[in-house]
Amino acid sequence: MSARFEGTADYVATEDLTVAVNAAITLQRPLLVKGEPGTGKTELARQVAESLGAPMIEWNIKSTTRAQQGLYEYDAVSRLRDSQLGEERVHDVKNYIRKGKLWQAFEAESRVVLLIDEIDKADIEFPNDLLQELDRMEFHVYETGETIAATNRPIVIITSNNEKELPDAFLRRCFFHYIRFPDMETMRKIVEVHHPGIKADLLTTALTQFFELREMQGLKKKPSTSEVLDWLKLLLAEDLSAADLKQEGGNALPKLHGALLKNEQDVHLFERLAFMARGQRR
Known part of the structure; x- marks a missing residue:
């Protein structure tokens, strides 16, 4: 041994x-x-x-x-x-x-x-x-x-x-x-273990949205490694592309966000910040 x-x-x-x-x-x-x-x-x-x-x-x-x-x-x-x-x-x-x-x-x-x-x-x-x-x-x-x-x-x-x-x-x-939370590069390696061969552009777009979500001020529960793996599994099952994610990006909730956000307060926080951001752009 x-x-x-x-x-x-x-x-x-x-x-x-x-x-x-x-x-x-x-x-x-x-x-x-x-x-x-x-x-x-x-x-x-x-x-x-x-x-x-x-x-x-x-x-x-x-x-x-x-x-x-x-x-x-x-x-x-x-x-x-x-x-x-x-x-x-x-x-x-x-x-x-x-x-x-x-x-x-x-x-x-x-x-x-x-x-x-x-x-x-x-x-x-x-x-x-x-x-x-x-x-x-x-x-x-x-x-x-x-x-x-x-x-x-x-x-x-x-x-x-x-x-x-x-x-x-x-x-x-x-x-x-x-154990520090994985950085982007370490997270890529972790994802590759669980979802080998995932398209690079999809992974980059998904992880960018994921880390932006984690950094949002006021979240009651930040999504974890296990949750991003579940989310990616759903994205692959739905055959979604990087372009599909970008359509929902910016100031909207990510597609299938129920895998990432686990309580209504965080969902409402995201929606409120998105509404404020849209108002500032007008």
């Missing part, structure tokens, strides 16, 4: 991102990846796993997720019910231990990539509750008295959408990388 991430044919990794991934692997620290939604943070973990030939374990964090769930959960209710029914399995507490994602990663026969996705969705104490486990790569199971230690230290990738600040103690233990 390769020890270095070099990107993959399906994922355009910038040089600074590649450096960050390999630095985290070398330091054996979690890689904390931030960036606005749609910049490929989650996909990065999948591509690192593919590039290194490693299995991936994905832990999707929600607002109700507790750190303990990543280690294990003890199902005391099932054990009580089984004891009332006289079940034989009740005598072995291990029958009621559910292994969490960290446990699965620690006991894997080969090194895995462990993705802890959108850590900032959880309670503010969540990152601190995982400090020791991620640092020492082991934890104690109180019900059985055993210590679970990592057989092969996993590559840990943690994503955050910056919804809340993460604790300093947690940040100190991570290698940090912020």
Whole structure:
């Protein structure tokens, strides 16, 4: 298994991102990846796993997720019910231990990539509750008295959408990388991966409209990489040309704008600015 991430044919990794991934692997620290939604943070973990030939374990964090769930959960209710029914399995507490994602990663026969996705969705104490486990790569199971230690230290990738600040103690233990929104040239490469052979004039016109839209002041939600890819897919499906886009360009909403603008406030903002621009030209 390769020890270095070099990107993959399906994922355009910038040089600074590649450096960050390999630095985290070398330091054996979690890689904390931030960036606005749609910049490929989650996909990065999948591509690192593919590039290194490693299995991936994905832990999707929600607002109700507790750190303990990543280690294990003890199902005391099932054990009580089984004891009332006289079940034989009740005598072995291990029958009621559910292994969490960290446990699965620690006991894997080969090194895995462990993705802890959108850590900032959880309670503010969540990152601190995982400090020791991620640092020492082991934890104690109180019900059985055993210590679970990592057989092969996993590559840990943690994503955050910056919804809340993460604790300093947690940040100190991570290698940090912020994925900047792709510039025009990087976006061209990304599009070429997903839509190979797209006509150059169509791509130039579409991306010009896309970046102009993103730069509009007052947008509640800027369209992301994943949304421009969806938009281009629709343009290709409708067999639209650069000329078709230019007809709607300037001060009108882009064709099939529902793939780019996701709330009525942004649509109304665009229409209002377009109306004002037309008035100034008269």
